Each structure stands twice: as structure tokens, then as C-alpha cells.
Amino acid sequence: MQYYVKDSTLIIKGDFEAVSTGLNGGCARVKYLFNKQVPRTFNPPDPQEFLKEEALKLGLAEAHFGLLTAVKMEYLQVVENDYLTAFMTAGVSNGSEFRAKVGTINIILVSKAKLSETALLGAIITATEAKGLALLEKGYNFLGTNTDAVIIAYEIDSKPGPENEERQEILYAGSSTDFGKKITEAVIKGVKAGLDLRGE
Secondary structure (H helix, E strand, O other), X not given: OEEEEEOOEEEEXXXXXXXXXXXXXXXXXXXXXXXXXXXXOOOOOOHHHHHHHHHHHOOOOOOEEEEEEOOOHHHOEEEEEOOEEXXXXXXXEEEOOOOEEEOOEEEEEEXXXXXXXXXXXXXXXXXXXXXXXXXXXXXXXXXXXXXXXXXXXXXXXXXXXXXXXXXXXXOOOOOOOHHHHHHHHHHHHHHHXXXXXXXX
């Protein structure tokens, strides 16, 4: 996996099996994951088509999953926890009783360990729970914003540990599992740090 910021966009390059709750999301094998900054007044007539066009502008013609955020990349948080790397942009404002009316918290989790389909999907729940907990611990009375999105991925060709050691598959991602605990720790740390930097 390689990652870098280009044209106000976090780009993560590799060979991934991934699931995404964002625009043009789903479950697929992809070569790129990205999180693009857009203006706070962003309101295109066709957001899905906009995302496709932006991917082409960035040179990401191969299969990809992308997210959009109004948070500047200078506030990007990258948290590494053993075989898990978490990328987060967090912004909230104008909070209501149930959710923030303006703002986005995007979370991209990349695992070097292979994940079962159950773990891929379960990690969305665990990451979302951790995001909500981070917001509560920060004193907010809502668990997310209207436009939050999550991408969970694992590197297909990653070989952690000795090369002759077969890579074990992580079966579950509940908050009490080792993988779930890593997700919870990373997301809480990243969301809080990102909001602190923005003074939110």
C-alpha cells in the first residue's frame, strides 16, 4: 500500500478487496481508495457522476472507491495500529439533537491481514460505533453527520510475518475482537484529533 495527497485528495494505492458506504460504493476489488476535498457549498446535480469525473482527473482510471469531504487535507489523521491503518477526516458543525446538519466524518480502514466478508461488513459497524463514541466523549449529542461514509479494505497481496507463514484470515470485526479493538482505538483517536485541530 502507498498513500499520498494530490490536488487536495488523499489517494491510497494498492490491490484491495473493499466495501464502501460512499457514492458509487458497494463491494469490489479495487486499485485505489480516495478521499477528495470539495467546497463547503458543494452541490453538483449528479454527485455520483462528479465522483467518476474527479477520479479520471486524478488519473485513477482503474477500479476505485472514493469519498468526498469539505475537510481540508491538512486535517487528515493517519493512525497505524499494528496491521491496521486508519485514515480519517472529521468535521462537524450546526449539530442537532440526532445528527450534525453540516459536516462529514470519513473513515478509511486498510488491513494488511485478510478479512472475511463478514469481517469487512462488521468493521463498518465497529467503526461507526467508535465514531459515535468519539463524538459523545467530545461532548456532542449526536453520533454522526448526514454525509458520513466508511471504506473498509484489506490488501490482497500483503504478506505480514515470515513469507512461509500462511496468512490467517480475520473472521469477525466485533468490538470485542482483537481487530475490533484496533478499529475502535484508531477511530476514536483519529476522530478526536481531527476535530481538535479544527477547534470543534
